[in-house]
Amino acid sequence: MSERRPRILSGVQPSGELHLGNYFGAIAQHVRLQDEGDAFYFIADYHALTTVHDAERLAALTRDVAATYLALGLDPQKATFFRQSDVPEVHELTWMLECVTGMGLLERAHSYKDKVAKGIHPSVGLFTYPALMASDILIYQADLVPVGQDQVQHIEMCQDMAQSFNSRFGRRERDAEGVERVVGPLKRPEYKLSPTPKVPGTDGQKMSKSYGNTIPIFASGKRLKKAVNSIVTDSRDPKREPLDPDACNAFAIYALLHDEDEVAALAEQYRRAPEVGFLGYGVTKKAIIERMQERFGPARERYEALKRPGSELDDVLREGALRARAVARETIAACRQATGLGPLLSA
Numbered sequence: 001m002s003e004r005r006p007r008i009l010s011g012v013q014p015s016g017e018l019h020l021g022n023y024f025g026a027i028a029q030h031v032r033l034q035d036e037g038d039a040f041y042f043i044a045d046y047h048a049l050t051t052v053h054d055a056e057r058l059a060a061l062t063r064d065v066a067a068t069y070l071a072l073g074l075d076p077q078k079a080t081f082f083r084q085s086d087v088p089e090v091h092e093l094t095w096m097l098e099c100v101t102g103m104g105l106l107e108r109a110h111s112y113k114d115k116v117a118k119g120i121h122p123s124v125g126l127f128t129y130p131a132l133m134a135s136d137i138l139i140y141q142a143d144l145v146p147v148g149q150d151q152v153q154h155i156e157m158c159q160d161m162a163q164s165f166n167s168r169f170g171r172r173e174r175d176a177e178g179v180e181r182v183v184g185p186l187k188r189p190e191y192k193l194s195p196t197p198k199v200p201g202t203d204g205q206k207m208s209k210s211y212g213n214t215i216p217i218f219a220s221g222k223r224l225k226k227a228v229n230s231i232v233t234d235s236r237d238p239k240r241e242p243l244d245p246d247a248c249n250a251f252a253i254y255a256l257l258h259d260e261d262e263v264a265a266l267a268e269q270y271r272r273a274p275e276v277g278f279l280g281y282g283v284t285k286k287a288i289i290e291r292m293q294e295r296f297g298p299a300r301e302r303y304e305a306l307k308r309p310g311s312e313l314d315d316v317l318r319e320g321a322l323r324a325r326a327v328a329r330e331t332i333a334a335c336r337q338a339t340g341l342g343p344l345l346s347a
Contacts, residue, residue, distance in 0.1 A: 008037040009142035009189075011044040011084060011133075014061035015051050018068050019214035021199040021207030024256050029146055029194055031073040039079035040140050040324060041069070043317075046084045046091075047133070050126045066313055068217065071303035082320035084136065089328040094135040096335055098128065100164040106130060110153055118210065134158035138186045139328045146192045155191040162186040169338040185334035199256065202231045204249045215253070218300045220293070228288050233281040238273035243281075245270040250284040257291040 010030055012022065030041055043065050045058060052058045062083060074081060084090065106112070109130050116122045137145055137158050145155055166184025174180050198206050201213030208214070215227045231250045236243055245251045245267040255263045266287075269278045306313050333344040 006037040006143040007040065007141060008033050008144045008146065008192075009040045009042075009137055009140055010146050011042045011047070011136055012065055012069075013044045013048045014058065014065045015048045016061065016209030017214070017216045018065060019207055019209070019216050020253065020256065021201070021214065023072070023217050024196045024199050025148055025194055026146070027069060027072055029196070030069070030079075033146065034075060034079040037144065040142065040327075041074065041079055041081050042084045042087075042136070042324070043082070044084045044136070047129065050123060050129065051120065063307055063313065066317060067303050067306035070306055070313070070316065071299045072217075073299075076316045076320060080320050080323045081316060082324045083317055086317070086321035087139075087325045087328050089325065089332045090132070090135050090139050092332055093139050093328075093335060094128075094132050096339060097134055097138075097161045097165060098131050100168050101131060101161050105157055105160060108153075109157070111150070115210075130154050130157045131161065134161045137189050138162055139331045140324065141187045141327065141331060142189045143187070144192045145189050146194060148194050148198075152191055152193070155189065159188050162188050165335075169335075185331065185338050196256075200249050200252045202227065202249070204232055215292075217296055218303055220297075220300065224289055224292060228285050228292075231281075231285060231288075238278045238280045240274060243270040243273050243278070248281070248284070250281050250288065254284050254288055254291075257288060257295065 010026065012018075012026060018027070030039070033039055043062050045062050048058060048061070052061065066081070066083075069081065070076070106127060112122070112127060112129065115126060120126065133154050134157060137155075138161070145158075147155060162184075165186050166182055170182040170184030172180055173183055201207035201211055202215065203211065203213045205211055205213060216223075219227055231253065233248060233250055248270070251266065251270065254266060258266075266284065269276055269283075272278070273280075305311060329344060336342060336344055
């Protein structure tokens, strides 16, 4: 009998145009992992409601995310790809989790504190965001959740919620050695750190839609040049002194797009700038633009086609939602039985 492949789950918010940070921090890994496990990927449109309050914009951004993933290699025959809002059972589990989760756990969330500090209105939805995220993970019985370092705390909170729920509503059994353990309906997930380090934005901070420092994946022409040329660099004169590749935002972005030999060669030019006649940061930015056109140009055509009405996009999301919802309803049925809420009615 073949060994069961791990179920891998992740989501992406449709809160803005996807950029290089999204690509290297999530999308590229998600596409690779679809060959390594039973992948469930969703567009987190419920989560986006904490910041996006325009119906047309949210609908457009949701299609944009879906088209981006499919254009960049996500295969709906390998991965279950769907809209979060097409599986309403996730909110039923969220309420169950909130009923066993202490306020203190949510109050410690770094993400909530950071967003409030940046001026985002502290709505109840933003505060309870970790509970909905936990439900997203637990309702599909996920084994692994690929995340960046900044999301590790949310996975640990999810683990705590699953443990609390199972402890309250699970059944107690004894193993062959007589040791008692609790068996509950929710599986404890583990996080899987992304191998990509922080992707710097044009200002040197983490690339983020919230900071307005992004380079969109499918930008082209003048728009691409404007974004790349806005990368902040220092005022060193390469004719008079060496440049430092380790402290250069443009070099860090260049390194993500080029192979090791190309990166090493450019680093050498930085360090020997006056000696070799290196022309400066403009050379690096030009190379970024050229490589982005090479790397994402063909996918851009596919992306534009998928966004048009009548493409296969809607069918892909519909089929993915049906598969995802079937799993979600099994979990909800088990949780309803455990809590005493009664059986799940037919859809």
